[in-house]
Amino acid sequence: MPTVEELYRNYGILADATEQVGQHKDAYQVILDGVKGGTKEKRLAAQFIPKFFKHFPELADSAINAQLDLCEDEDVSIRRQAIKELPQFATGENLPRVADILTQLLQTDDSAEFNLVNNALLSIFKMDAKGTLGGLFSQILQGEDIVRERAIKFLSTKLKTLPDEVLTKEVEELILTESKKVLEDVTGEEFVLFMKILSGLKSLQTVSGRQQLVELVAEQADLEQTFSPSDPDCVDRLLQCTRQAVPLFSKNVHSTRFVTYFCEQVLPNLSTLTTPVEGLDIQLEVLKLLAEMSSFCGDMEKLETNLRKLFDKLLEYMPLPPEEAENGENAGSEEPKLQFSYVECLLYSFHQLGRKLPDFLTAKLNAEKLKDFKIRLQYFARGLQVYIRQLRLALQGKTGEALKTEENKIKVVALKITNNINVLIKDLFHIPPSYKSTVTLSWKPVQKVEIGQKRTSEDTSSGSPPKKSPGGPKRDARQIYNPPSGKYSSNLGNFNYGAL
Numbered sequence: 001m002p003t004v005e006e007l008y009r010n011y012g013i014l015a016d017a018t019e020q021v022g023q024h025k026d027a028y029q030v031i032l033d034g035v036k037g038g039t040k041e042k043r044l045a046a047q048f049i050p051k052f053f054k055h056f057p058e059l060a061d062s063a064i065n066a067q068l069d070l071c072e073d074e075d076v077s078i079r080r081q082a083i084k085e086l087p088q089f090a091t092g093e094n095l096p097r098v099a100d101i102l103t104q105l106l107q108t109d110d111s112a113e114f115n116l117v118n119n120a121l122l123s124i125f126k127m128d129a130k131g132t133l134g135g136l137f138s139q140i141l142q143g144e145d146i147v148r149e150r151a152i153k154f155l156s157t158k159l160k161t162l163p164d165e166v167l168t169k170e171v172e173e174l175i176l177t178e179s180k181k182v183l184e185d186v187t188g189e190e191f192v193l194f195m196k197i198l199s200g201l202k203s204l205q206t207v208s209g210r211q212q213l214v215e216l217v218a219e220q221a222d223l224e225q226t227f228s229p230s231d232p233d234c235v236d237r238l239l240q241c242t243r244q245a246v247p248l249f250s251k252n253v254h255s256t257r258f259v260t261y262f263c264e265q266v267l268p269n270l271s272t273l274t275t276p277v278e279g280l281d282i283q284l285e286v287l288k289l290l291a292e293m294s295s296f297c298g299d300m301e302k303l304e305t306n307l308r309k310l311f312d313k314l315l316e317y318m319p320l321p322p323e324e325a326e327n328g329e330n331a332g333s334e335e336p337k338l339q340f341s342y343v344e345c346l347l348y349s350f351h352q353l354g355r356k357l358p359d360f361l362t363a364k365l366n367a368e369k370l371k372d373f374k375i376r377l378q379y380f381a382r383g384l385q386v387y388i389r390q391l392r393l394a395l396q397g398k399t400g401e402a403l404k405t406e407e408n409k410i411k412v413v414a415l416k417i418t419n420n421i422n423v424l425i426k427d428l429f430h431i432p433p434s435y436k437s438t439v440t441l442s443w444k445p446v447q448k449v450e451i452g453q454k455r456t457s458e459d460t461s462s463g464s465p466p467k468k469s470p471g472g473p474k475r476d477a478r479q480i481y482n483p484p485s486g487k488y489s490s491n492l493g494n495f496n497y498g499a500l
Contacts, residue, residue: 001033001034001036001037001041002030002031002033002034002037002041003037003041004040004041004044006030007030007031007034007041007044007045007048008044010027010028010030010031011031011044011048013027014027014028014031014052014055021052021055022055022056025056025058025059028052028055028056028059028063029059031045031048031049031052032045032049032059032062032063032066034048034049035049035066035067035069035070039075039078042070042073042075042078043077043078043081045066045070046067046070046078046081046082046085047081047085049063049066049067049085050063050067050085050086050088050089051088053088053089053091054088054091060089060094063089064089064094064097064098064101067082067085067086067089068101070082071083071086071101071105076110076112076113079110079113080112080113080116083102083105083113083116083117083120084116084120086098086101086102086120087120087123087124087127090123090124090127090128090131095124095127095128095131095132095135096131096132096134096135096138097135098124098135099121099124099131099132099133099134099135099136100134100135100138100139101135102117102120102121102124102135103121103135103136103138103139103143103147103151103154104139104143104147105117106118106121106147106150106151106154107144107146107147107150118154118158121136121154121158122158122161122162125158125162125166126162126166129162129166129167129168129171130170130171130174133171133174133175133178136151136154136155137178137181137182139151140152140178140182141181141182149190152182152190152193152194153193155175155193155197156193156194156196156197159175159197159200160200164202167201167202169202169203172201172202172203172204173203175197175198175201176198176201176203176204176212179194179197179198180216182194183216183220188236188240191220191240191241191244192240192244195213195217195244198213198216199213199247199248207250207252207253210248210250210252210253211253213248214245214248214249214253217241217242217244217245217248218241218245218257218258220237220241221237221238221241221242221245221258221261222234222237222238223257223258223261226265227261227265227266227269229266229269229272229273229274230272230274231274232274232275232276235273235274235275235282236275236276236277238266239282239285239286239289242258242262242289242293243289245258245293246289246292246293249293249295249296250296251296253296254296254297254298255293255294255295255296255297256297256298256299256300258293259290259293259294259297259300259306259349259353260300260301260302260306262286262289262290262293263290263302263305263306263309263310264302264305264306264309266286266290267290267309267310267313268309268313270283270286270287270313271283273286283342284341284342284345287341287342287345287346287349288345288441288443290345290349291344291345291346291348291349291352291441292441292444294348294349294352294353295352297352297353297356300353300356303353303356303357304357304360304364306353307350307353307354307357307360307364308364310346310349310350310353311350311360311365311373313346314343314346314347314350315372315373315376317338317339317342317343317346318343318373318376318377318379318380319336319338319376319379319380320372320375320376320379321375321379322335322336335383338380338383340384340414340417340418340421341417341442343380343421344417344420344421344441344442345441347421347424347425348420348424348439348441351424351427351428351435351437354433354435355435358432358433358435359432361373361428361432361433362432362433374429377425377428377429380421380425381422381425381429384418384421384422384425385422387414387418388415388418388419388422391411391414391415391418392415394408394411395408395411395412395415413442413443416442417442419439420439420440420441420442423437423439424437424439
């Protein structure tokens with residue numbers, strides 16, 4: 001093993017050789033052997049090996065392996081020095097290997113080392129983005145769990161910091177291609193991160209790019225498969241994937257396929273859905289997603305069928321008045337519990353799809369069913385009016401801090417929900433039913449109106465959006481949801497029903 005003096009002497013030979021440095025292979029070999037020495041020798045080797053690396057291509061493998069040994073040394077200062085110099089080895093065909101090594105080194109628990117590895121990866125990314133991606137995705141697909149996790153997080157946080165000249169169209173295409181391979185088997189958290197990565201790519205900002213992402217999510221959601229309401233994994237996967245799809249929908253990127261699947265497969269099984277997430281109102285979560293998607297449906301082959309499914313489900317949450325219930329069984333008993341949050345979602349979805357088939361209620365239902373629906377609507381609307389008045393009275397004069405108490409927050413949300421329902425019911429009472437009013441779902445932010453743009457008079461205010469539920473289709477781990485806020489129901493109790 002060479003001594004410190006021998007290392008310096010051979011360094012001098014190489015440094016003085018200038019253009020003939022490649023002729024001093026023996027001197028470079030001495031420096032490579034320095035990795036077998038003590039702490040001082042290793043520190044010098046960590047600096048000297050990369051300095052002359054490019055002059056000895058025939059010793060490339062030996063040099064990289066020597067530097068890798070130093071990257072795994074017990075002495076943290078030696079490791080840091082060796083990692084810092086790794087980008088100097090990233091030349092030509094060696095770059096993917098260096099990227100692979102650096103990706104594996106992301107598993108370090110030392111914060112200074114971790115930052116050095118990140119900086120080194122970014123450095124070689126700017127040299128050769130495609131080669132670096134090769135190393136990263138190799139470890140994501142085949143590496144240990146901790147390496148896979150950190151490599152994905154590296155891509156999700158660092159790609160957006162790279163300049164356009166690095167993230168070319170070809171590079172973005174490679175990211176999409178490799179991501180598709182990874183998405184064949186991912187956890188919930190990984191799925192969210194990959195959707196973040198892909199949705200940030202410039203080439204996928206177009207309508208066709210967004211459509212590609214929707215198709216990717218649909219594939220992950222297994223929309224071709226029969227829905228299994230009793231399988232928590234199946235339910236979880238659908239919700240997680242749908243939550244990722246919702247922000248992608250627009251007037252040009254349609255939600256039709258998802259809405260049809262929800263109407264056909266999920267709504268009929270709403271009451272039997274199972275979830276591993278404690279405290280989550282799974283039924284409300286499903287209905288909120290459906291409501292958000294219903295605004296972006298395109299031409300729908302099964303429009304009438306989907307409207308019937310929505311209509312039937314809506315009836316379940318809009319009871320008949322007690323005195324008109326079948327056989328008078330409920331007469332004089334406790335008033336039905338009205339699920340305002342559920343009705344807001346279902347009524348909104350029905351209203352959105354009803355715009356595409358405005359004669360559904362008058363031409364597609366028989367007279368008896370339409371009459372039954374009107375009775376239910378009227379009963380619900382009467383109680384609603386009383387409840388809205390009570391909420392407004394309770395909130396009257398309250399501003400600032402007073403509205404931030406938990407009790408008043410609930411009342412504010414309840415007022416948004418009930419106002420929305422009121423507007424939609426009024427539309428359906430028109431003869432023929434109208435679908436012209438616009439409301440903002442109670443959990444969505446209010447859309448700002450530009451100067452000169454007319455706001456629909458019946459648009460209602462809304463609160464903050466819910467936290468998006470992270471999700472993902474497969475692998476082992478399942479991501480836990482943050483349930484959206486805004487659930488509200490009420491017993492009508494002793495309300496004095498007045499005419500509308």
